[in-house]
Amino acid sequence: MLSTLPQGTDLDTTQIRLAIRGLHPQLIHWRRQLHQFPELGFQERLTADLIHRTLQDLGIEHQTEVAKTGIVALIDSGRPGPVLAIRADMDALPVTEESEVSYRSQHLGIMHACGHDGHTAIALGTAQYLAQHRDSFRGQVKIIFQPAEEGPGGAKPMIEQGALDNPRVDGIVGLHLWNNLPLGTVGVCAGPLMAAVETFSCTILGRGGHGAMPHQTVDSIVVAAQVVTALQTIVARNINPLEAAVVTVGELQAGSALNVIADTARMRGTVRYFDPKFQHYFAPRLETMIKGICEAQGASYEFHYHHLYPPVINDPGMADLIRSVALAVLETPAGLVPDCRTMGGEDMAFFLQEVPGCYFFLGSANPRQGLDYPHHHPRFNFDEAALPIGVEMFVRCVEQFSAGWPA
Missing domain, CATH: 3.40.630.10 (Zn peptidases)
Incomplete structure (x- = not known):
């Protein structure tokens, strides 16, 4: 050196x-x-x-x-x-x-x-x-x-x-x-x-039904919307504001008709950060939030997380x-x-x-x-x-x- x-x-x-x-x-x-x-x-x-x-x-x-x-x-x-x-x-x-x-x-x-x-x-x-x-x-x-x-x-x-x-x-x-x-x-x-690159995917598993009878369903889109909103609080309320991090949901796919409540919603996103100390932080934090929201709404989920590149x-x-x-x-x-x-x-x-x-x-x-x-x-x-x-x-x-x- x-x-x-x-x-x-x-x-x-x-x-x-x-x-x-x-x-x-x-x-x-x-x-x-x-x-x-x-x-x-x-x-x-x-x-x-x-x-x-x-x-x-x-x-x-x-x-x-x-x-x-x-x-x-x-x-x-x-x-x-x-x-x-x-x-x-x-x-x-x-x-x-x-x-x-x-x-x-x-x-x-x-x-x-x-x-x-x-x-x-x-x-x-x-x-x-x-x-x-x-x-x-x-x-x-x-x-x-x-x-x-x-x-x-x-x-x-x-x-x-x-x-x-x-x-x-x-x-x-x-x-x-x-x-x-x-x-x-x-x-x-x-x-x-440059930042670390990590990716995640999540499928919300609800129960579909008629758009006019929501009480008979578990609306995966409503659950997914709550998940997307909640994930933004990880950086906003869990990470020191003097440290840089990003959680982005870049894909959200659900539903096939305007009067049908979708039984599944799929999302994918990316996580970025500079400090290596966050390497094992985001995956369990994301899943904890997703699990809590799904349990509260009567849905289930499938979650996958991948570490691609370090910072x-x-x-x-x-x-x-x-x-x-x-x-x-x-x-x-x-x-x-x-x-x-x-x-x-x-x-x-x-x-x-x-x-x-x-x-x-x-x-x-x-x-x-x-x-x-x-x-x-x-x-x-x-x-x-x-x-x-x-x-x-x-x-x-x-x-x-x-x-x-x-x-």
Whole structure:
């Protein structure tokens, strides 16, 4: 772990930037090729093949089929030093693209609506630069191309299959192109950056009947309505107001006719929080409320709860590294955004539980060009000028991480 950050560098800033800017056309080519042929989680065969062929052409050692479609590349400087991992996710979403760009998705109903095509292109550009400048750093760099971030989650199986071992990783970094921030900014903070992701489903079992004879029924919709309202009090009245948490019921389905009281109502929702202490809190609290309401109304229920991703928690020392790098890359303190936390989730969290690391946001929005639609929107797109900035961020992370070894 870095105890202090180096104040100087052996590499010329201008030369690094010019070399990376020279990669910009190639970065755009990779990104647009990936954008045209998006693939869902654990189905990224074409994506993995492009990465594999590119790494082969660059002479970079790599392992394929890690967690089905994942790839782990290793770039060795030939000199002793630490091992830094760079993680990039590569899956798309089940979204039908509405953009009219020339490189729009050719796979109906699937789209890179979250920027993972850009993440992969940035990682490939970083790999190319480092492979061609092995004398610019010490130790080794692992680049982890991860499947299935959008679901069901590829980080954990990659870890289980040794992505962080042989050689063992000392630190890890990753970025997310972020349309909530303008181009030319970096969002980073120590501690929690993104929330835990947990989901629940509940079926209320009542007794159906005629809409004009409610006394003969147990109205599942009425019971479900009370449940939805009561669940909102968990955060409002059970959680310290200085701590962040969310309970959202996103689906509620019941009934088939206006004059029929439904015998079942089904709901699904999500829970989000930053503090790991809540990991075992919400599931029993939700069920206690649901059980009490159902018993009071004469209904029964079925309840299921799933823990998907833990919160994304950045190591303070690695967050300092990213801040230092961002100030060098952006050349102005105004581009550094410290207040950037979000209740969105990410399975980068599993990597950060294993080794010290930092996940950060790279501003990618450009409203003047209409490149500011939100993530997961069918017209999502980002300013491709962010791609070389991402490469430079990673290259300088490698430079400073290896320069600070040993701590």
